[in-house]
Amino acid sequence: MPDKKDYYEVLGIPRDSSEKDIKGAYRKLAMKYHPDRSEDPGAEEKFKEISEAYAVLSDPEKRQKYDQFGHAGINSQYSQEDLFRGVNFEDLLRGFGFGGGAGRGGGESIFDMFFGGGRGQPARGRDLRYDIDITLEQAASGLESTIDVPRTENCPTCHGSGAKPGTSPTTCSNCRGTGQITRAQNTPFGQMVTSSACPKCGGRGQIIVTPCADCSGSGRVRKNRKINIKIPPGVEDGQHLKLRGQGDSAGPGMENGDLYVVISVRPHPLFQRVESDLLMETPISFTQAALGTDLEVATLNGRAKIKVPAGTQTGTIFRLRGKGMPRLQGLGSGDLHVKVRIKTPSALTERQRQLLEALAVEFGEKRKKQTEKEKSLIDKIVDEVKSAVQ
Ligand SMILES: [Zn+2]
Ligand SMILES: [Zn+2]
Known part of the structure; x- marks a missing residue:
């Protein structure tokens, strides 16, 4: 087995690089060598190499072992699978237009992509992101809504073929329908064979003689698609829904990308949320605190009464069980904590003063x-x- 290259050299960075520099270098190289993008037959091997270097150098513990003991320190400690564990390549590469490349087939890790599974699957359409803003009340009750998502779909007129209905695309004569051009070159090291996408048909293997008028032969159209979404009660700020197959189309017979609906919950003027509990503050008068009172407070879905006993101090917290946010898993609701603050009377009338x-x-x-x-x-x-x- 040939000696492995130095991980820092692979990423082209100095040994004292920051985490940010490492990530930046990796993303740049991944752009260039990602197998979904590059025509270079050596790209996949190269991509695997830079991904492994990134997996090690982005993990402080693995990086330290590598700095100290080199490849031996890594090989003795981690299996190939361990090396890639914990690295979220999908997140790292999302938004690069890889068509979810790092996660082909959904849920597959980059490890599966290199070492089994996932191979030979057709490309997918791009994943899409849609941001939605909801109120705390909506987060509590759940929400059904229709969103308008701009996305790429197969042209309904030609069903994605790009050819005018009634006509058929012809097989590309340049590549004889394979979409690939193979070139053999004699070099001092022997014959080198390279293949690249056919320039005449753009790698499709077919030529459209009479293009479809509605999509100009691309087979794809942009469309605002109305999609129904169901946000469950108890959703938290930053969580997302994944709608499988609702992303961009990649072409007929190919899997669509997914749609991620990212949910932001707006801050509430009255309630502060801590997981499934809600906190609020309410003023009470000095006499209510001293004499005790029945206090009515607002909750997210109505009103509730609190018995404030005589002699209550400012800052006392009353807990209303089950009046917080519903839990996502459907296991009841959190609590509402009401903190009382005693108002000092001011602007007194003469009689009040006396x-x-x-x-x-x-x-x-x-x-x-x-x-x-x-x-x-x-x-x-x-x-x-x-x-x-x-
Ligand atoms: Zn069309
Ligand atoms: Zn061709």
Whole structure:
């Protein structure tokens, strides 16, 4: 077995590269060598090589072992499968127009693509993304909606063939229908055979003599397609629905891409969400807190009562079981936590002020100003007490 190339050399980066540099270098090379894109027969081997280098260098633990012990440190510790485990190539390459190339057949890892399964499957249409914004109330109740998705479909007039109905495409004479041009060259090392897409038919193997008028012979049309979606109750911000086969078409007989509907849940003015629980704050008056009260609070789907006991302190949290968000798995709902904040009375009327002054005196926080009449009354009581004691 020939010696393996240095992973840093494979990616063309210095040994002290940052994680970001490693990712950048990998993406750039993947663009060039991805087997779905490149005509170069050596591309697949090269792609495998850069993917392995990326799998190792993007994982801090594997990178450290490699830096310390080289390939021996990696080979002794990890199987080929382990090497690629945990690397999400699909995410890394999404949006490159690979037609979901890294995940052909759906759910297959890049490992399957190289080492089994997945081989020889036809290309798929591109995956599409659609963003939708919903309210917290909609996230709680779930939502059925129709979205308008612009996508590429097979032309309905020619059913994707590109040929005007009633006419047929002819076999390309240049490549005799194979779509590939093979060229043999004699070199000092022996005969080298290279194959590339036929330039005359663009690799399709067929020539359209009379193009379909509706798609100008491309076989594909852009269409805004109305698609029904069902967002389940309890959905969280950032989660997505995957609608299999609702993405772009790649041509007749080929699998469509998938449609990813990415859900954003807008922040709510009243409720803050923590997983399936909701938090809210509500003001209560100083007298309600001191005397106790039945408090009515808003919930996501109506109202609820809280019994606030006498002597409640500010910051006390009351829990309303089951009044939070529904759980996605259908296992009931979270709780609503209501935190009370005591409002200090302000803008007092004269009477309110007097009552509070009296209360302050009652609490011993303030000396009462005595009137002359009260003074003489108190003096009189004091005298009476004194004479009684003597
Ligand atoms: Zn057409
Ligand atoms: Zn051809």
